[in-house]
Amino acid sequence: MPATSTRPSYAAVLRIPYARRTFATALLGRLSYGIVPLSVMLAVTRASGSYAVAGTVMALFGATVVLLAPVRAALIDRYGPCRSLVPMLLAHLTALGLLTAAVWRPGAHVFVVASLTALAGACVPPLGPTMRAVWSRIAEDRALLQRAYSLDGVAEELLFVSGPLLVGVLVGFTVPAVGIVVGAALMAAGTAGFVTSPAVRAMRPAERGARPGTGGDGRRVLGRIRAPVGAAAGVGLALGSLDLLVVVFAGQHGHGGASVAWVLAALSAGSAVGGLLNGAVAWRRPARVRLALLALGLGLALLGAGLAPGLGTLALAMTVAGVFVAPALTTAYLIADEAVAPGARVRAGAWVNTATNAGSTVGTATAGALAGFLPVAVCFTLTGVAVLLTGLGVTRGTRRAFSADRGGSACPETEGKVRAA
Structure with missing residues (x-):
């Protein structure tokens, strides 16, 4: 267990071996969370010409992201981050790519757009919960972990502010679907860097037969x-x-x-x-x-x-x-x-x-x-x-x-x- 002072600094958090690389790549991918939803909403509105359709599509996206989050997390716990995040990323990128093609021009078919959006939400890699699990593993001192979680929370807050601002800049000179492409690229780069980090690769799947009431279903x-x-x-x-x-x-x-x-x-x-x-x-x-x-x-x-x-x-x-x-x-x-x-x-x-x-x-x-x-x-x-x-x-x-x-x-x-x- 690493030795830390009573009040470890935020700099001490970033001095943990592999912390800066892992955290930076996770944040790069998580920036997509602030870009993709707004870009999808604007692109669907432009393609369908209906706010009602856009609202329905975004409700499906939100439902699959939220309701299936424990399922995606369970897969990571069971099989490990590397074996789980890569297939999720590929499915997520495929859905976003097809969605981009569908909404690039007006006249998109509502059922196709809704299905692709729901699929993209269902497969979104949960980099936030996984990063917090990494923090828990590499910051074994509890005071240091408190700092790490606080730093993570503040950074995530800033991502959800800066993401929509970037979308606003993009839609000023191009079509909203470009924002989907940018968000997908950020997710791809961030997840790829994240899963290749030694701190993430060292995480192993959950052991079977864990103490009842602590792991389990x-x-x-x-x-x-x-x-x-x-x-x-x-x-x-x-x-x-x-x-x-x-x-x-x-x-x-x-x-x-x-x-x-x-x-x-x-x-x-x-x-x-x-x-x-x-x-x-x-x-x-x-x-x-x-x-x-x-x-x-x-x-x-x-x-x-x-x-x-x-x-x-x-x-x-x-x-x-x-x-x-x-x-x-x-x-x-x-x-x-x-x-x-x-x-x-x-x-x-x-x-x-x-x-x-x-x-x-x-x-x-x-x-x-x-x-x-x-x-x-x-x-x-x-x-x-x-x-x-x-x-x-x-x-x-x-x-x-x-x-x-x-x-x-x-x-x-x-x-x-x-x-x-």
């Missing part, structure tokens, strides 16, 4: 990570709701799309700052307690957003809310990582990621339904209450785990690792 894995999955769903619900509620708020106060972008940028900036600060602190409280407090803090910040009288105040409230987002997700990933055996870490991370995305989808749909007949301030309040409830749920789960630990029925090894995170 999907239900066993999910049963051990209910708290972080629930908290991640709450954070995702908040993010999905805010994307729409900020638009509604700006429209009601006479502001345009540029103002919406600035408010959402404030949310991302707050998240980046919160993620960096979270990784820099040597926490003494158990990770489950921190997760509950972070969820409660996010809920209270959203209640405050409901009281905002204007866009400037709302931007400030969004900045405060963002401070809790990245730390909450990072802590959820840490808890999930510690709750399962090494052979199930990709699945555990994928479940947290799936919960975030699913919560975001539900949040957007719910906010859209409520904003039609409720004041936007009430919608912010209801979103905050929902997140508060997830925080209270984590709190109750933490108390039960503590009681079980005192009674001797909890897993001492897992609990000890969580407290050290």
Whole structure:
């Protein structure tokens, strides 16, 4: 186990053997996540001439990405990253290539476009969960792993901001389908570099006959990570709701799309700052307690957003809310990582990621339904209450785990690792 200081720096994370190469290639591939969806939506809209068709196609893409994420993660746990990611990449690139050809010119057949988009989503390589499993393996010191996860979360936040900006530049001088090609190229280069990294090649498939309750099937894995999955769903619900509620708020106060972008940028900036600060602190409280407090803090910040009288105040409230987002997700990933055996870490991370995305989808749909007949301030309040409830749920789960630990029925090894995170 590598020796580190009490508060290892972010530079120490990048000094881990092969960390910089592995992380850089993973980020290169993950940049595709911020480019391909928007490019597909714009290209399908142009090719079909229908926003309804584009919406349906993107719903299929999102459904296959989210719902099949645990399946893809299970394949990586079972067969290893190299043997699993390469076939996924080839299938993903094939689907994107055919999709590009189908939407290059107007008049694309809806069924063909929908089928290819769904296939592309079903095969997308899960570089995020796999990279976090790599971090867990190479950053064995728990304080160093906390830094690594925080760095990973902040970098991912920046990717999802910069990806759409790149698409905006591309569509300024070419057809949207070019964005699909660029995203596919980034995924190909990133995944190829990732799977050839010695840190990734050293990862072995899960051993059969692992200790019951730590690896095993999907239900066993999910049963051990209910708290972080629930908290991640709450954070995702908040993010999905805010994307729409900020638009509604700006429209009601006479502001345009540029103002919406600035408010959402404030949310991302707050998240980046919160993620960096979270990784820099040597926490003494158990990770489950921190997760509950972070969820409660996010809920209270959203209640405050409901009281905002204007866009400037709302931007400030969004900045405060963002401070809790990245730390909450990072802590959820840490808890999930510690709750399962090494052979199930990709699945555990994928479940947290799936919960975030699913919560975001539900949040957007719910906010859209409520904003039609409720004041936007009430919608912010209801979103905050929902997140508060997830925080209270984590709190109750933490108390039960503590009681079980005192009674001797909890897993001492897992609990000890969580407290050290």
